[in-house]
Amino acid sequence: MTKLNSIIIGGTVHLKLLSLKDRNQYHDPCGRAERLGITSALWPLFGLIWPAGVLLASKLAKRDIAADHRILEIGCGLGLASLVGHQRALQITASDYHPAVPDFLSQNVRLNGLPMLPFRYGRWGADALNYSVVDAGAAPISTRYDLVIGSDLLYEPDSAAYVAEYINRVAKPNAEVWVVDPNRGYKNRFIRALEAYGFMLSEHLLVDNEEGYVLNGTVSPLKGYFLRFNR
Numbered sequence: 001m002t003k004l005n006s007i008i009i010g011g012t013v014h015l016k017l018l019s020l021k022d023r024n025q026y027h028d029p030c031g032r033a034e035r036l037g038i039t040s041a042l043w044p045l046f047g048l049i050w051p052a053g054v055l056l057a058s059k060l061a062k063r064d065i066a067a068d069h070r071i072l073e074i075g076c077g078l079g080l081a082s083l084v085g086h087q088r089a090l091q092i093t094a095s096d097y098h099p100a101v102p103d104f105l106s107q108n109v110r111l112n113g114l115p116m117l118p119f120r121y122g123r124w125g126a127d128a129l130n131y132s133v134v135d136a137g138a139a140p141i142s143t144r145y146d147l148v149i150g151s152d153l154l155y156e157p158d159s160a161a162y163v164a165e166y167i168n169r170v171a172k173p174n175a176e177v178w179v180v181d182p183n184r185g186y187k188n189r190f191i192r193a194l195e196a197y198g199f200m201l202s203e204h205l206l207v208d209n210e211e212g213y214v215l216n217g218t219v220s221p222l223k224g225y226f227l228r229f230n231r
Contacts, residue, residue, distance in 0.1 A: 001020070001021040001022075001025060002018055002019065002020060002021060002047075003018070003019050003020070003021045004016060004017075004018055004111075005017045005018070005019055005049065005215060005216055006214075006215075006216055006217070007049070007054070007080075007213060007214070007215050007216075008213060008214040009054060009057055009058050009061055009084070009212075009213045010058055010061055010062065010213070012061065013057070013058075013061045013084055013087070015080070015083055015084070015087070015108075015112055016108070016111040016112055017049065017078060017080065017083075017108055017111075018078075018104060018107050018108055018111060019047050019048060019049055019078055019104075020044050020047035020048060022044075022048075023044045023045065023048060024044070025043070025044040025047065026040045026043050026044065027043075027100075028040075028043065032099040032135040032136075032137075033098070033099055033100075033135075035131065035132065035135050036097060036098075036099060036131050036132075036135050036136065037127070037131060038097075038098060038099075043098075045077070046077045046078070046096065046098040046100060046101055046104075047077070047078060047100065047104060048077075048078075049078065049080070049215065050077070050151065050152055050182075051182065051212075051220070051221070051222065051223060051224065052151040052152040052180045052181065052182045052224050053077060053078070053080045053081060053151045053152065053180075054080060054212065054213050054215075054220075054222060055151065055180045055207055055212070055222045055223075055224050055226065056073075056080075056081045056149060056150070056151040056178065056180040057080045057081040057083075057084040058212065058213065058222060059178060059180075059226060060081050060084050060085050060088075060090075060149065060178075061084050061088070065090055065147065066146075067090075067091075068091070069090075069091065069146035069147055070091045070092075070093070070143075070145045070146050070147070071085055071090055071091060071092040071093070071145060071146070071147045071148075071149060072092075072093050072095060072120075072122075072141070072145040072147070072148050072149070072170055073085075073092065073093070073094050073095060073149050073150060074095050074096075074122055074124075074148060074149070074150040074153070074163075074166065074167070074170070075095075075096055075150050075151075075152075075153050076094040076095060076096045076101065076105075076150075077096060077098075077101065078101075078104060078105070078108065079094040079096075079101070079104075079105045079108065079117070079119075081149060081151065082094035082105075082117060083108060083109070083112065083114070083117070086109070086114050086115075086117045087112065087114060092117070092118075093117075093118040093119065093120055093141075093145070094117060094118070094119050094120075095119065095120045095121065095122035095141060096119075096121075096122065096123075097121060097122065097123035097131075097136055098136075099135055099136055099137055101119070102119050102137050102138055105117060105119055119138050120138055120139060120140060120141045120142075121133045121136040121137075121138040121139065121140045121141070122140065122141045122166075122170070123166075124162040124163055124165065124166035125158075125162050126158075126162070128162075128166075141170055144170060144171060144172045144175075145170060145171060145172060145175065146172055146174075146175055146176065147175065147176045147177070147178070148167050148170055148171045148175065148176075148177050148178075149177070149178040149179070150163075150178075150179055150180075151179070151180040151181075151224075152180065152181065152182055152184075153179060153181075154179075154181055154184055154186040154187060154189075154190050155184055155186075156186075157186065159186055159190070160186045160189035160190035160192075160193045161189075161193050163190065163193075164190060164193035164194040164196070164197060165193075165197075167194065167197070167199075168194075168197040168199075171231070173231070174231060175199075175230075175231050176228065176229065176230050176231075177194065177199055177227075177228070177229040177230075177231075178226070178227070178228050179226075179227045179229075180224050180225065180226055180227070181224060181225045181227065182223070182224045182225075183224065183225060187225060187227070190227075191204075191227065194229055197231070198231045199229035199230065199231045200229060200230055200231070201227065201228070201229055202228050202229060202230050203226065203227065203228035204225065204226075204227055205225065205226040205227075205228075206224075206225055207222055207223060207224055207225070207226055208221075208222075208223050209221060209222040209223070
């Protein structure tokens with residue numbers, strides 16, 4: 001079951017966003033998600049609106065980015081930040097490994113009257129190469145980017161090392177990284193891991209805004225850590 005949402009970020013960004021109705025959803029009739037290692041408990045997480053994702057989108061809505069810079073959102077889920085960047089006519093590509101993401105993304109692009117948004121299959125982890133991209137329904141990432149962004153990526157003890165290694169692979173030698181973390185406990189470990197690849201922390205900002213965005217008519221807070229790195 002799905003839900004059509006209205007979201008206003010910073011008073012200027014207005015988007016319609018199709019999401020899952022709640023996290024009690026599971027639909028994998030062809031077994032694609034199972035073959036990609038996605039359990040029934042993990043399956044619905046891509047399709048929810050997470051505050052960290054809204055915070056990342058708010059940063060992308062406000063900050064100046066060079067017109068020729070190529071941007072990659074990793075672990076995009078519903079791709080809210082990618083939609084905001086796309087609305088700004090930035091050169092942005094969304095990526096994830098969940099097989100339902102491309103369909104939701106294309107529907108949300110149409111709902112907002114936007115042109116097609118590039119999407120690529122991308123994942124990290126010890127067994128990342130053991131799965132078929134055919135099940136993901138998209139071509140894998142095959143280039144490097146000037147700016148790599150992501151939100152709520154550090155949700156397991158090993159995430160810091162795996163995400164850092166993955167960012168190193170998809171980022172250009174001279175690149176910038178933005179990560180929003182809701183403080184799940186692995187932030188400092190991630191900072192150290194990314195520094196090992198030459199990325200220096202240039203901004204470490206705690207955001208605590210009680211009136212951060214409006215979701216379906218309800219004012220909601222923006223909270224989390226915004227981390228920016230440069231190499």
